[in-house]
Amino acid sequence: MGRSPGCDESGLLKKGPWTPEEDEKLLEFIQKNGHGSWRNLPRLAGLNRCGKSCRLRWTNYLRPDIKRGKFSQDEEQTILHLHSFLGNKWSAIATHLPGRTDNEIKNFWNTHLKKRLIQMGFDPMTHRPRTDFFDALPQLVALAALRGQLAAACSPQGTTLAGASTAAASASTAGDHQMSYTFSEAPVTVSDDLLLGCGAAGDYENYCHGGSLPPLADLSDAADGRCSATASSSFGGGVSSPLPWPEFFPDEDPFITDFL
DNA sequence: AACTCATGCAACCGCTTTAAA
DNA sequence: CTTTAAAGCGGTTGCATGAGT
Numbered sequence: 001m002g003r004s005p006g007c008d009e010s011g012l013l014k015k016g017p018w019t020p021e022e023d024e025k026l027l028e029f030i031q032k033n034g035h036g037s038w039r040n041l042p043r044l045a046g047l048n049r050c051g052k053s054c055r056l057r058w059t060n061y062l063r064p065d066i067k068r069g070k071f072s073q074d075e076e077q078t079i080l081h082l083h084s085f086l087g088n089k090w091s092a093i094a095t096h097l098p099g100r101t102d103n104e105i106k107n108f109w110n111t112h113l114k115k116r117l118i119q120m121g122f123d124p125m126t127h128r129p130r131t132d133f134f135d136a137l138p139q140l141v142a143l144a145a146l147r148g149q150l151a152a153a154c155s156p157q158g159t160t161l162a163g164a165s166t167a168a169a170s171a172s173t174a175g176d177h178q179m180s181y182t183f184s185e186a187p188v189t190v191s192d193d194l195l196l197g198c199g200a201a202g203d204y205e206n207y208c209h210g211g212s213l214p215p216l217a218d219l220s221d222a223a224d225g226r227c228s229a230t231a232s233s234s235f236g237g238g239v240s241s242p243l244p245w246p247e248f249f250p251d252e253d254p255f256i257t258d259f260l
Numbered sequence: 261a262a263c264t265c266a267t268g269c270a271a272c273c274g275c276t277t278t279a280a281a
Numbered sequence: 282c283t284t285t286a287a288a289g290c291g292g293t294t295g296c297a298t299g300a301g302t
Binding site: 016017037038039051052055059088089090091102103106110 | 286287288289290291292295296
Binding site: 015056112 | 267271272273
C-alpha cells in the first residue's frame with residue numbers, strides 16, 4: 001500500500017487555525033454541493049487548504065450535528081466502558097456517542113479520563129489495577145482505606161462491597177447477539193458486529209466474566225455511606241466478596257490478606 | 261501587574277486501509 | 282493480481298487560555 005503524498009508538499013497551502021471566512025466558504029460549499037472528493041474540494045471551494053485539512057475541519061468542527069460542551073456523566077461512562085474492550089478505537093467509540101467526534105473523545109480521554117485512571121492506580125489501557133507494587137500502591141492504599149471506612153459505616157447485616165463504582169453494571173447475552181450494559185441511566189448496546197469488527201470478540205468473554213473493571217468512579221463515592229450501591233465486583237452476577245475485583249485480589253492471597 | 265505553569269483543544273503528521281484503475 | 286490515489290485513523294504537537302504565585 002502506497003502512502004499518500006503529503007498534504008502540502010509545495011509549502012504553498014495554508015496551515016494553522018481556520019479563519020471564520022474559511023469556515024464560511026467550506027460550510028457554504030459543502031451545503032450546496034456535498035464534499036465529494038476532498039482532494040478537489042479546496043480548489044472548487046476557493047480555499048487555499050489541502051483536502052485533508054478541509055475534511056478534518058468539517059468532521060471535527062463544522063458538521064451541523066456536532067454536539068458541543070462538556071461530556072455528560074453518561075457519555076463519560078460510555079467512553080470508559082467501550083474503551084475497556086475497544087482500546088483506542090476512537091472512531092468506533094464515537095459511533096456510540098452521537099454528535100461527538102473521535103478527535104473530541106480522544107482529547108477527552110487523554111486530558112481527563114486517562115489521568116483519573118492513573119491516579120486511581122489503574123492501567124488506562126487494560127482498565128485493571130496496575131500489577132507492579134509501587135505503581136499500584138495508591139490503589140492499594142485507597143482500598144485499604146475504603147475497607148476501613150466501609151467497616152465503620154456499613155450496617156451489620158451481610159454487606160456486599162460496592163467495589164469502586166457507584167454504577168450498576170449488568171450484562172446479559174440475548175438471543176439477538178447483542179450485549180446490553182447499563183451504567184447509571186445510560187444503557188449502552190454493543191453489537192457483535194462491532195466487537196468482531198474490532199477484533200475484540202476474544203476479549204468479550206473475559207469482559208463479561210469480570211476480566212474488566214466496572215466503570216470508573218471516584219473511590220470516595222463508595223465510602224460516603226452509600227453501602228447499598230448496587231455495583232457488584234463481578235459483571236457475571238453479583239458475587240459477594242469482601243474485596244472488590246476478587247479476581248485481582250483473591251481472599252487467600254497471602255500478600256493481600258497480610259496487607260489488609 | 262507580571263510571570264510561570266498547567267490544561268484543553270484544534271490541527272497537523274504520518275501510517276494504514278480501502279477502493280478504483 | 283498489482284499498483285496507486287484517496288480517505289480514514291490515531292498519535293502528537295503547539296497555541297490559547299486560565300489558575301496560581
